[in-house]
Amino acid sequence: MDKKRVAVPLVCHGHSRPVVDLFYSPMTPDGFFLISSSKDSSPMLRNGETGDWVGTFEGHKGAVWSCCLDTNALRAASGSADFTARIWDAITGDELHSFEHKHIVRACTFSEDTHFLLTGGVEKILRIYDLNRPDAPPREVDKSPGSVRTVAWLHSDQTILSSCTDMGGVRLWDVRTGNVVRALETKSPVTSAEVSQDGRYITTADGFTVKFWDANHFGLVKSYNMPCTVESASLEPKYGYKFIAGGEDMWIHVFDFHTGEEIACNKGHHGPVHCVRFSPGGESYASGSEDGTVRIWQTGPASTHDDTEAASANGLLTGNVSVTADEVSRKIEGFQIADEGKTREKEEAGTA
Known part of the structure; x- marks a missing residue:
C-alpha cells in the first residue's frame, strides 16, 4: 500500500486489560460521551470529543463485556461475567440497580425511549427490564438458539436484534409477540451489529465480511470482503459515505461505503482491535483493543508533520487535552473517581 497521511489518534489509557466494547452517547447539552468496557471489570466514562x-x-x-449510555447520557449500563447487568448514574457514578442473571451477560442496551434495558448472554435468554419498575421481574423473550453476543433496538423500540457467539446470522424479534420475525443469514457468527443513526441500515461484521442490510425491508444492500478477520464495523452516521472496520491485524481500516475501496488504514494499536464506533457527528471514531487502550481518530485532514507521524507510530500521543474545569465540572462533580495509576488485582470471571 502506498504511504498515506498518518492519522494521529488521541490515546486514552486507564484500562489494565483488553477493551472489548465502546459506545458513544448522542449529542447532549454537555457534548457527547464515550463509555468503554474492559476485562478489568471497570467501565470508564470519557469526554467523547477530547478523550x-x-x-x-x-x-x-468480573470482566465487563458490554456497556452503553442512555439517550441523554445520564445513565450507563454494563453487562458482566459476574452474572449481573448494572445501571449507573452517569453524573455521580453511583450504582442504581443490579440485575442478577444465572450466567455471563455479554450484551446490554437501553431502549430509545430509555425506559427499558435489554440484556443477553450465555443463558441464551433475551430479557427486557422495565427501568420504571426495576424490582419487577423482567420480561423474557423467546429462547435464543445460541449464546447471545450482540443486542440492539430498532423500529422505535418495536423490534430487537440479536446475534449469537456460536452460529451465524442475525435474528429480529417482534417485541410485542416475543417471536423471531426475520433472520439475516451470515456464514460466520456476527461479532458486531449496529443500527445506523438514521435507522436505514444494519451494519454487521462476521468473519472476513462486513455487510449492510436494509433495516426496514431486511434485504442485503452491500457485502464487502475484508483484508483480515474483522470483529467490529461502524457506518459513518452523518452522510453514510464511509465505514470503518477493525480486527486481528491491529489496524483500523476505512472504506468507501459505495465501492468498498479502502480509503485509509490507521496503525497504532499493539493488539487485535475488538471494537470500533463512530462519534455521533461522524467527526471522529474510536477503537478499543487487546492492548488495553482506547484510541480516538479524527476523520478530517490528518497532519503530516514528521514529528507527529513519529509520535503516532510509536503510540506516544495521549488524550490528555487541556480543557477548562467548567467544561466538564457538571459531569465530574460528585463522581466516584478511581485512581487510574494504582494497580488492582481482579479475578476475571469468564472467558470470551
Missing part, C-alpha cells in the same frame, strides 16, 4: 477521563464505574467482580 478526557471523567470517571470509572466501580463494582463489578
